[in-house]
Amino acid sequence: xxxxxxxxxxxxxxxxxxxxxxxxxxxxxxxxxxxxxxxxxxxxxxxxxxxxxxxxxxxxxxxxxxxxxxxxxxxxxxxxxxxxxxxxxxxxxxxxxxxxxxxxxxxxxxxxxxxxxxxxxxxxxxxxxxxxxxxxxxxxxxxxxxxxxxxxxxxxxxxxxxxxxxxxxxxxxxxxxxxxxxxxxxxxxxxxxxxxxxxxxx
Numbered sequence: 001x002x003x004x005x006x007x008x009x010x011x012x013x014x015x016x017x018x019x020x021x022x023x024x025x026x027x028x029x030x031x032x033x034x035x036x037x038x039x040x041x042x043x044x045x046x047x048x049x050x051x052x053x054x055x056x057x058x059x060x061x062x063x064x065x066x067x068x069x070x071x072x073x074x075x076x077x078x079x080x081x082x083x084x085x086x087x088x089x090x091x092x093x094x095x096x097x098x099x100x101x102x103x104x105x106x107x108x109x110x111x112x113x114x115x116x117x118x119x120x121x122x123x124x125x126x127x128x129x130x131x132x133x134x135x136x137x138x139x140x141x142x143x144x145x146x147x148x149x150x151x152x153x154x155x156x157x158x159x160x161x162x163x164x165x166x167x168x169x170x171x172x173x174x175x176x177x178x179x180x181x182x183x184x185x186x187x188x189x190x191x192x193x194x195x196x197x198x199x200x201x202x
Contacts (some may be wrong), residue, residue: 005042005043005136005154007149007153008158009132009155010044010198011161011198012161012179013181013195015046015047015181016195018047020045021061021062022060024062025061027062027066028061029069032108033070033109034109036115037135039152040126043058043154043157044058044060044068047183048066049065049066049184050183051119052161052182053173053179056117056118057118057184058118065187065188066186069137069161072114073107073119075107075114075123076113078107079123080105083144084142084144085104094151095146096170098127098131099136100129111194112125112126114126120167122139122167123139123143124156124167125136125137130148131148135150135152136148136151137151137156139166139167139168141167141168141171147167160173177196177199177200179200181194
């Protein structure tokens, strides 16, 4: 059985910006009313605030300009005001069906919690369940179409990085060679720093 957290770390490589703020995670989880997956927190602690392989943004709590909690609240407030279920949408694209929820809420213990985003307009959410599997991933694209993945975050990210369609139909993005990691500035005086992971036979 694949250890996807280990596989992601091995693929992206070491980080010189690794830090853990357990108190900040506890404050954020207290605000959300639930814990966040351990694999997600481990990856965010190791690599955030960053852009992974040109597209995927990942942040940490209490990280200056790129505070994860601030971003989560903003995304949750925005989508709480938007129509997220189109009229006549097919069941396999309906987030209520995908997540087994009577109604969709954002930033709540029983709703969808934003975890990451891409510069292509995708938002990656933690769902209480996806097709009956606890703590799955639901992705909203810029066309307001939903896709569910009954996977933990680390496995979703691993599959995203190897070029599978992990943000809906025709969403695959693959760059051969080492993973590119762009550390983003979080405070005045900091500079963007780009590093690359180990070689990949891909």
